[in-house]
Amino acid sequence: MQEHERLSVRLIELLLLPTILSWIVCGEIAGRVFRRSGRGYWRGCLTGALLGPLGILIVLLFDPTPEVRRVQQLNSGDMTFCRLCLGLIPPNARVCRHCDRDVPVYAAH
Ligand SMILES: [Zn+2]
Numbered sequence: 001m002q003e004h005e006r007l008s009v010r011l012i013e014l015l016l017l018p019t020i021l022s023w024i025v026c027g028e029i030a031g032r033v034f035r036r037s038g039r040g041y042w043r044g045c046l047t048g049a050l051l052g053p054l055g056i057l058i059v060l061l062f063d064p065t066p067e068v069r070r071v072q073q074l075n076s077g078d079m080t081f082c083r084l085c086l087g088l089i090p091p092n093a094r095v096c097r098h099c100d101r102d103v104p105v106y107a108a109h
Contacts, residue, residue, distance in 0.1 A: 023049040030059045038068035 001009075027049035034044020039062060048055040064072065070088055073079035079088040087098030096103050 022052055026052045026056055030056045034059045034062070036064075036068075037062050038065035 027045040030048025031041040031045030033056065035041040044059045047059055051058065073088065077091065080091045082089050082096040082098060083104055084101050085096060085099035087096060089096050089103065093103055
């Protein structure tokens with residue numbers, strides 16, 4: 001192998017490795033962010049792989065889907081289930097906004 005061939009192979013290695021690493025790392029991060037917001041891993045992964053750090057910023061701009069938001073509200077204690085219709089209501093609600101019935105209050109033990 002001649003000197004200029006060795007140089008071009010080295011140059012390709014130097015450019016290719018960071019590019020492939022960037023696809024993988026940015027794709028993985030964007031995929032995880034998008035999955036957490038309820039929009040699916042692979043769409044985020046593709047966005048991150050194609051657009052790099054810009055793709056990560058783009059997927060971060062998406063709010064969680066309503067389904068994910070409800071789960072977050074339940075887990076954080078900001079909302080609870082109505083015992084009569086299973087609609088989401090604030091924990092201190094007296095009347096359910098979904099079924100318009102009085103929310104039964106049970107003594108906590
Ligand atoms: Zn209700």
